[in-house]
Amino acid sequence: MLRIRNATVTFEGHDGRQVHALDRVDLDIEEGAFVVALGASGCGKSTLLNTIAGFLPLSDGSITLNGREIDGPGADRGVVFQKDTLLPWASIIDNVALGLRFAGIPKRARRERARELLGLVGLADFAESHPHELSGGMRQRVGIARALATEPDILLMDEPFGALDSLTREQMQELLVSVWHRTGKRIFFITHSIEEALFLGTRLIVMSPRPGRVVARYELDFVKRYVETGDVRGIHLDPAFAALREEIRQILHSDHHQGIAA
Numbered sequence: 438m439l440r441i442r443n444a445t446v447t448f449e450g451h452d453g454r455q456v457h458a459l460d461r462v463d464l465d466i467e468e469g470a471f472v473v474a475l476g477a478s479g480c481g482k483s484t485l486l487n488t489i490a491g492f493l494p495l496s497d498g499s500i501t502l503n504g505r506e507i508d509g510p511g512a513d514r515g516v517v518f519q520k521d522t523l524l525p526w527a528s529i530i531d532n533v534a535l536g537l538r539f540a541g542i543p544k545r546a547r548r549e550r551a552r553e554l555l556g557l558v559g560l561a562d563f564a565e566s567h568p569h570e571l572s573g574g575m576r577q578r579v580g581i582a583r584a585l586a587t588e589p590d591i592l593l594m595d596e597p598f599g600a601l602d603s604l605t606r607e608q609m610q611e612l613l614v615s616v617w618h619r620t621g622k623r624i625f626f627i628t629h630s631i632e633e634a635l636f637l638g639t640r641l642i643v644m645s646p647r648p649g650r651v652v653a654r655y656e657l658d659f660v661k662r663y664v665e666t667g668d669v670r671g672i673h674l675d676p677a678f679a680a681l682r683e684e685i686r687q688i689l690h691s692d693h694h695q696g697i698a699a
């Protein structure tokens with residue numbers, strides 16, 4: 438269990454005033470859960486992810502993973518960002534195997550594991566290519582494979598598909614669901630897109646800025662239905678999907694929320 442209690446982060450702004458980036462957030466992420474955080478720019482989504490990743494300390498509260506307090510980055514958490522962080526001079530397979538190299542896994546074993554993961558994300562034929570030969574969507578797939586290489590307990594994804602065109606984005610959503618289903622990994626995923634949040638999440642938290650708080654929570658089953666039926670279109674056309682989309686749009690477009698696209 439990943440347990441977040443009373444998580445609070447306060448920054449000192451450039452004018453010396455305090456910025457309440459995160460204010461008393463409680464959240465549980467169980468094994469196998471797909472938790473999505475949605476909200477306007479500045480509502481604390483990345484701050485929350487960065488505290489789970491151990492990149493940023495809490496000002497107050499606690500985050501524990503399987504009972505252990507998080508006090509820094511660790512191999513038990515794999516992170517994928519919007520901008521890929523692949524090494525341009527290394528082959529795709531070596532990029533995927535990077536974390537395993539740091540962990541001291543012998544070359545043959547780490548290449549074998551990396552090859553398996555490239556298969557999982559549909560890039561088996563690109564093992565010896567270099568990042569510049571791949572499209573944006575393909576590079577994000579490498580990022581997912583790399584994040585999975587050390588067998589983390591949770592995948593943390595900060596708007597991983599935000600820079601992709603809409604068609605690629607939809608393909609990536611479907612690929613991610615297949616990775617989630619096949620590996621059983623729990624995922625914490627940040628997005629600005631209501632559609633993406635509703636399609637992917639088993640749980641959705643809607644956040645609001647200044648101070649960064651959770652203002653609504655939903656338990657969802659669209660992604661489980663997609664796993665069973667493979668019918669993306671049916672889900673997007675479901676009246677329940679449309680009703681929730683409108684409800685969340687209302688929340689996001691209330692006074693404090695601007696700049697959100699569906």
Ligand SMILES: Nc1ncnc2c1ncn2[C@@H]1O[C@H](COP(=O)(O)OP(=O)(O)OP(=O)(O)O)[C@@H](O)[C@H]1O
Pocket residue numbers: 448449450456457458476477478479480481482483484485649
């Ligand atoms: N290092 C920092 N120093 C000062 N203020 C910060 C720092 N990092 C974030 N903030 C502020 O904290 C608030 C939350 O930022 P955060 O990046 O978590 O929001 P976000 O929801 O991820 O936004 P976006 O969707 O634009 O990425 C914002 O007001 C931001 O300006």
